[in-house]
Amino acid sequence: MLRQTVLTCLLTSVVALPLSVQAKTEKDQTPSLKAVVKQYADLAYANYSDALQTAQALHTTINQLAKNPNEDTLKQAKQAWLKARIPYQQTEVFRFGNKIVDDWEGQVNAWPLDEGLIDYVDNKNYEHELGNIGASANIIANTQIKVGSKTIDARTITPELLASLNELGGSEANVATGYHAIEFLLWGQDLHGTQSGAGERKAADFMPGKQCTNQHCDRRVAYLKAASTLLISDLTEMVNQWAPKKNDNYRHELLNESPEQGLRKMFYGMGSLALGELAGERMKVALEANSPEDEHDCFSDNTHNSHYFNAQGINNIFFGRYQRTDGSKLTGPSVADLVKAKQPKAAQEIEKLFNATQSSLQVLVDKAENGMAFDQMIAANNKQGHTIVRNAIQSLVAQTEGIEKAAKVIGIDNLNPDNADHSF
Structure with a gap:
């Protein structure tokens, strides 16, 4: 947690300002609505740029794995995937309220997925969506994919082929691309259920010739490379949509709307991610x-971090700040500043709700890092785990109420954050 430095000053020689000057100074320190929306766009650009850079680093490790498959290069690729999740999960707050992001997101982060679409599975431990005709397509093992009367040529695994197979046969569980497809290929199925342990894929699944295990290692490597190439392409597209000094992208469109509409999108994004989604x-x-x-990062057991950084993304927008992957900090005019200028007491109360959420998710992270992963917390008889998860849910619900209150203070109406048909 960042700590503010407390500055002391000598009370002697302080001259009280006239009331008219005090009022003017306070007013001048209140950011304009337009400035707050611009900061939102700046945060999006920085955050997606970091997501792109870490995806490029992931792609590099995947190429190293492909060139020299062994347990060390596989481990490096896994570590790069985990690092890539940190900035990306913070971007998800931009998905809600910005249709261009929501329409794009499915190819990048869709979940849960029926992994039998992609590769071999342990059929005894494979639960897939009922009626999903693609649940056993196994793209890696088959050069032709049959969907009803249609046959798809899958001899060459390319980014374009993988993109065309998303939602194969109309099922949302058929996810062929994005972070989770790559996660599955790096970790394999998590066969531990609600017990300790993540996926345990071995490097031999990527080795050539007779060293290859589970067959089709060349196609498994080709799939990984194609999926990471597509991920870079997709993230590049979104970076360009938020890039400054362009007159033909989404950022330009957003900043040319009324600032009230921009703020409405910000509030809707924060509330919808906190409540309905997370x-x-x-x-x-x-x-x-x-x-x-139904666990988010189910193959790697990284779900606790995904949840934490989702919530961090909400914090970023409310407080107008973001810590980049290189350690630098982006700060600027914020929603919190607007609330504080109108109702300082309300601002303090709302900030406490944000802090409570991060604290509750930090408990979840600490517990996972000390041996109780999220999938163990949700096990039927794990009372302690249930309490940790419920506390996080309740803090997110309270935080959403705070977000709605902040909107009212500023004068933003028609918010209605998405609850995804859940009652809390």
Whole structure:
């Protein structure tokens, strides 16, 4: 947690300002709505740029794995994937409220996925969407994919082929691209259920010739390279949409709307990610079903970090700040500043709700790092784990109420954050 330095000053020689000057000074320190929306766009550009850079680093390690497959190069690729998740998860707050992001996101971060679409699975431990005709397509093992009367040529695995196979046969569980497809290829199935342990794919699954295990290693390597190439392409597209000094991208469009509309999108994004998506789809669903199949980063057991950085992304927008992957900090006019200028007491109360959320998710992270992963927390008889997850959900619900209150203070109406049909 960042700590502010407390500056002391000598009370002697301080001259009180006239009331009219005090009022003017306070007013001058209040940012304009337009400045706050511009900072939002700056945060998006920086955040997506970091996501792109870490995806490029991931691609480099995947090429190293392909060139020299062994346990060390596989481990390096896994570590690069974990690092890439940190900035990307913070970008998800931009998805809600910005249709251009939401329409694009499915190819990048869709989940959960029926992994039998991509590669071999342990059929005894494979739960897939009922009626999904692509659940056993196994792109890596088959050069032709049949969907009803249609046959797809899969002899050459390319980014374009993989993109065309998303939602194959109309099923959202058929996810062929993005972070989670890469995650599955690096870790393999997590066969531990709600017990300790993540996926345990071996480097031999990428080795050539007789060293290859589970067959089709050349196609498995080709799939990984194609998926990471597509991820870089997709993230490049989104970086360009938020880039400054362009008159033909989404950033330009956003900043030319009324600032009230821009703020409405900001509030809707924060509230919808906190309530419907993170508290609801990503935590409540998994907890109530006691199902690791509904866990976000289910192959790597990285879910605790994904949840934490989702919440951090909400914080970034509210407080107008973002810590980049190189350690530098981007700060500027914020929603918090606007609330503080109108109702300082309300601003303090809302900030406490944001801090409470980060604290509750930090408990979840600490517990996971000390041996109780998210999929263990949601196990049917894990009372301690359930309490940790429920506390996080409740703090997110309270935080959403704070976000709605902040919107009212500023004068932004028609917010209605998405609850994804969950009741809390």
